Amino acid sequence: MNRFDRAMAILLLLRNSKLPLSAAELARRLEVSKRTIYRDVDALAEVGVPVYAEPGRDGGFKLMEGYFISPIAFSVGEATSLLIGLALLDRLRAKPFANELEMARQKLLAVVPDYLHDILRQAEQLIGFEDLPYDVFHPEPPAAETSLSELSEAQVITVFLQGILERCAVEIGYFSPYSKARRNYVLSPNGIIWDRNHWYLVGQRPNTSPSLWRADRVMSITRHPQPIRDPSPFYVADWLGRKWLDEAIRNWAEMSPVVIRMTPAQAERLQRDWYYGHAEFETIAPDAILMRFGEGNQAWVFELLRWLGHGAELIEPHAWREAFIAEMQAIVTTYHAD
Structure with missing residues (x-):
């Protein structure tokens, strides 16, 4: 195993392990000396990989939480499918993690060979998505003057998704065009649904069943200190098919x-x-x-x-x-x- 393959193997072992891995354990798995492991870990740190050592009897090397290892090889079909997904997300009226979207596209293009890079650039020019046309048979109440901009709606989705990932409650200020009133709610975020050009938040108030909240009617959203303990299993498939409309x-x-x-x-x-x-x-x-x-x-x-x-x-x-x-x-x- 050459040095590059060994470094990638160390990355994968650390990425897939919930516990720290000692130099001795890495050396045993890769059949090299501990000195070689220390040298390879130092090389990873020099190129920006956030690897650190935890002291103690059960300590060892770990990757910083949330670190993502970029794939090193894509087929034409794999890379094209990912770019199509990014292009579709980019066409949504409100995009979660909007600032990160373009960076993700650039990173994807950066890790493919030059010949594939040119092909994928062409795919971006050839593949498009139409916006959903206006539904004349199902008009909606006019938007309130206090409603959020599209960028703010994207921020609502982003904060709500962060609440799901971090298992923290959120507090929303919600405006109903039917009652013409704004009310505040503390929710445990469960999931999100994209339906007919709108994002819907699936959230649960204390001691109630989950409910839907349209993201473009959320006027404010912040993290809330209320803890979420042992959340009930949630499957967004149970909400698809517009079952909530029944x-x-x-x-x-x-x-x-x-x-x-x-x-x-x-x-x-x-x-x-x-x-x-x-x-x-x-x-x-x-x-x-x-x-x-x-x-x-x-x-x-x-x-x-x-x-x-x-x-x-x-x-x-x-x-x-x-x-x-x-x-x-x-x-x-x-x-x-x-």
């Missing part, structure tokens, strides 16, 4: 119930929608289905009814029926104007 729409339906009668074909189309697909659909006749969901904005419900067209009937709120009839009559009048 309960949310049921709650909204209790506050602002909307019921629409429609044909099976219309119901089948809506059940494929990312949002309306989580509403309640009940078959009441071979040719009729009731859809139940929650919505307090009359204009948005009328837009859905116009899109559904013939075969759809607003059942509840009954008080909205006259207004919708008047709107339909106005449309008919427009067509008879000539």
Whole structure:
């Protein structure tokens, strides 16, 4: 084993060991003398590797916590896949660890051979990602004047992720465009989800189940001294598929119930929608289905009814029926104007 291979072997052994490794143990594993180990460790330190010695009976050499050993070789496919991932992250509206993103790309390009470097540079020019288009059928409340900038949203994600990695609580100031109010919460951070151009924080208040918090509505976020002891296992896969919308729409339906009668074909189309697909659909006749969901904005419900067209009937709120009839009559009048 030459000196370079031996130095890399020492790095890998230290990186993969939770306990310090003595010079004697390293010498035994690599079948060299302790003097050779000391010389190799000194060489690693001279080139900037953060290796240090812990004294004591159980002491030995360790790498500084968090030190990352860069790969020394990539195939074209491996390096391209990593660059595609970085390019996709770069296209997100709010990027966690935004300052580190470009440095990671440069480090990746720096460790590949020159011929591969040129190929990967070309890949960056040829591979792109479109932004998610605006969803005209699912409008959102206008952003509050006090909402954060996109850069601040990226910082929110970064601090929240740091809380996950360091197992520390965070305190957020959260603004709801529905209640028009800001409230502060102390959360144990569990995970994050990217969905339809928005980041969602999955966090848990004391003695409650985890909840979702939209990152662009977080007005402030700081570390909190509250300790997190024995966190419950969290699997983000349990939250994918927008399962949280099932309960949310049921709650909204209790506050602002909307019921629409429609044909099976219309119901089948809506059940494929990312949002309306989580509403309640009940078959009441071979040719009729009731859809139940929650919505307090009359204009948005009328837009859905116009899109559904013939075969759809607003059942509840009954008080909205006259207004919708008047709107339909106005449309008919427009067509008879000539």
